[in-house]
Amino acid sequence: DTAVSQTPKYLVTQMGNDKSIKCEQNLGHDTMYWYKQDSKKFLKIMFSYNNKELIINETVPNRFSPKSPDKAHLNLHINSLELGDSAVYFCASSQLRQGAGGYTFGSGTRLTVV
Amino acid sequence: SQQGEEDPQALSIQEGENATMNCSYKTSINNLQWYRQNSGRGLVHLILIRSNEREKHSGRLRVTLDTSKKSSSLLITASRAADTASYFCATDVLSGGGADGLTFGKGTHLIIQP
Numbered sequence: 001d002t003a004v005s006q007t008p009k010y011l012v013t014q015m016g017n018d019k020s021i022k023c024e025q026n027l028g029h030d031t032m033y034w035y036k037q038d039s040k041k042f043l044k045i046m047f048s049y050n051n052k053e054l055i056i057n058e059t060v061p062n063r064f065s066p067k068s069p070d071k072a073h074l075n076l077h078i079n080s081l082e083l084g085d086s087a088v089y090f091c092a093s094s095q096l097r098q099g100a101g102g103y104t105f106g107s108g109t110r111l112t113v114v
Numbered sequence: 115s116q117q118g119e120e121d122p123q124a125l126s127i128q129e130g131e132n133a134t135m136n137c138s139y140k141t142s143i144n145n146l147q148w149y150r151q152n153s154g155r156g157l158v159h160l161i162l163i164r165s166n167e168r169e170k171h172s173g174r175l176r177v178t179l180d181t182s183k184k185s186s187s188l189l190i191t192a193s194r195a196a197d198t199a200s201y202f203c204a205t206d207v208l209s210g211g212g213a214d215g216l217t218f219g220k221g222t223h224l225i226i227q228p
Contacts, residue, residue: 033215041151041200045215056215090156102147102159103216 003027006091006106013081014114021076021109023091030095031055032074033103034066037088049074081113119219120203126225133190135222137203138183144206146179147216148188151200160188160201193226200224 006023013019025032033056034046047066048056054066063079074091091106121136139146145164149157163170163179163186170177176189190197200223204216 035215041221043157043202043204043218045217048215092157102149102162103157104159105149105157107156 003104004091004093004106006089006109008109009107010110010112012112012114015081015083017081018077018079019081019111020078021089021091021111023074023076023106025072025091025093025104027093027095027104028072029093029104030071031093032068032071033092033094034074034076035090035092035105037090037108039087043090047074047076078111081111083113086111086113120201120222122222123220124223124225126227127193128227129193129195131193133193133197133224133226135188135201135203135224137186137188137219139186139203139205139217139219140184141205141207143181146177146186147204147206148175148177148186149202149204149218151202151221153199157202190224193224195226195228198224198226 004025031050033048035043036046037043045058046060049068051071052068065077068074088108088110090108092103094103095101119138127133143165145162147162148160150160151157161172161175161177163177174191179186200221202218202221204218206216
């Protein structure tokens, strides 16, 4: 069973479109995250949710809106896509806190905006 | 801002040799973690070392942590072709609320020549 699964794996779309990426974890973790990995492989946190509550919202354009219907799901909706949004987006989960353990990452969604 | 910096950015060695990667960070941490990313894949958690630990082993991996120098090293012994990947250090910083997510370095791209 996949621990953290995100769909789709690849997403090619035109500028200006709205798209969503879904993420689900079956580990029973309390906290879920979205990370963005750019073309230079640099990973940066975008959002974190703990038990459906938004904890972190880094400097991310408000075109990006996370939604957590329950603690096992954290979806990412992106409005008015721009070329610069092209990247690989990773969902992750952890059991928190203070040295509790490593994070489990999904396999990533490669978003290409054309 | 970016917390970790890995050194070297790229490393190419012969199979069977040991590979050492270093990581430096800037702020006080709760723990430091190392991840592996194979090309086109997600991140896999390798090992976590807490701020009160100095050394940790897991199979062929050995991690050290020097909080006075704010640095860590990852040693992979008896390298194999399958170890070819990018390796990232990530810090879990101290905070009052938790769920702050990990801050990643830029990664070391390791190539094991058969």
